[in-house]
């Protein structure tokens with residue numbers, strides 16, 4: 001057995017694989033994009049075979065990049081886009097429908113019907129989630145209602161449901177294991193996060209036969225070994241976590257009060273609340289941050305749909321920049337006298353508003369407003385939205401005093417200007433890590449620690465290094481005026 005760890009990050013638009021050496025340094029890497037399917041308005045699908053091939057290919061390429069073979073790899077860690085829903089044949093492993101992606105809204109009527117029946121509180125109480133099509137549960141209901149014969153076969157135990165991790169493990173182990181981890185299970189609307197088990201009553205309400213659900217393991221556990229035919233030797237799969245939870249781990253947010261925020265296309269902020277399961281009164285989610293040695297650590301989660309996507313909008317629709325990295329320089333040129341606000345509710349607003357009907361708007365335009373003010377407003381909108389999440393978190397978690405340090409990751413944190421403005425608006429320090437690929441590192445750590453090769457959580461946290469701390473520098477009246485302007489702009493965008 002070799003001393004290397006291989007980690008797979010199966011994301012929404014691409015799959016990455018990385019090989020890490022025993023010093024947790026990257027020894028090889030590969031990345032592949034795969035097609036997105038939009039068969040109807042609001043529908044988003046992936047072909048499970050595309051996902052599967054991208055995983056096998058990136059693993060092989062990362063091994064080749066490192067100049068290693070399967071025998072050199074001690075363990076695999078997997079992290080994945082969450083909530084995306086797959087069903088497949090237990091005998092053959094053949095998918096029975098395309099994967100329904102987390103962004104897909106088709107099950108909105110199912111959610112509305114359950115809400116009309118007054119059932120949201122029971123789902124929220126047990127799962128920490130809201131009745132929203134984002135989560136897997138109502139996507140499974142839709143599949144059972146629309147794929148011919150699926151329901152009867154699922155009741156007979158012939159069908160497997162799984163999130164992407166579960167499907168990949170099934171395939172990687174040659175169909176021997178139908179398992180998932182606690183963080184992925186926590187995103188289904190079927191899993192009681194307090195009791196740590198599938199909830200038969202909720203499954204009944206969604207019409208989901210229990211026979212199709214995977215076994216739920218800790219994040220660091222024995223998930224099976226890979227079929228030797230795939231990579232040339234068996235490799236144990238020892239770590240699994242949903243991607244936002246893996247970023248909590250990779251950013252070493254192991255202490256209650258520590259928070260990470262990932263700025264990619266959207267933004268997902270998770271605040272570690274320790275073994276306290278904090279119920280949100282501000283429509284944040286309560287979720288499992290990780291479960292290790294049978295002990296569950298919880299988090300409050302807020303999701304923002306548009307973060308880096310606002311930069312893409314400036315580039316692709318407005319044509320103000322050619323590449324994303326030009327946005328900071330443009331924002332710096334903005335006129336400090338102009339107060340321009342962009343509310344990027346392009347696909348509605350996420351937490352804490354959850355307003356699917358809200359649409360974007362720009363406020364404060366004058367004759368002198370140009371691309372620079374648009375750029376500044378787009379970047380600032382990310383900071384203001386993070387502030388809304390942080391405020392909601394503080395309101396929800398009364399036991400927690402004061403602002404925490406925020407650890408950040410994701411493509412957008414390359415922008416120093418944005419990170420500085422984030423610290424200014426939050427009036428809190430923002431820490432950017434030296435190693436920015438925290439999601440895949442988190443998955444690698446789960447596997448490496450379980451294999452006994454990498455340090456424990458404490459030792460791993462000591463190895464986390466800061467690239468730079470952005471300290472807040474805006475004076476209070478300016479900050480308050482800016483925040484008041486943002487709040488007013490959001491109010492004007494809400495649908496009701």
Ligand SMILES: Nc1ncnc2c1ncn2[C@@H]1O[C@H](COP(=O)(O)OP(=O)(O)O)[C@@H](O)[C@H]1O
Nearest residue numbers: 264265308309311312324325410411412414415
């Ligand atoms: N230098 C930059 N300044 C601001 N935004 C950036 C910069 N570089 C990348 N981005 C934004 O970051 C996003 C990509 O980040 P990434 O973490 O790769 O996202 P995802 O995993 O969601 O695909 C894009 O939306 C892009 O617009």
Ligand SMILES: O=P(O)(O)OC[C@H](O)CO
Nearest residue numbers: 011012081082102243244
């Ligand atoms: O694949 P990403 O990075 O867009 O993350 C998707 C989230 O897990 C959805 O909940």
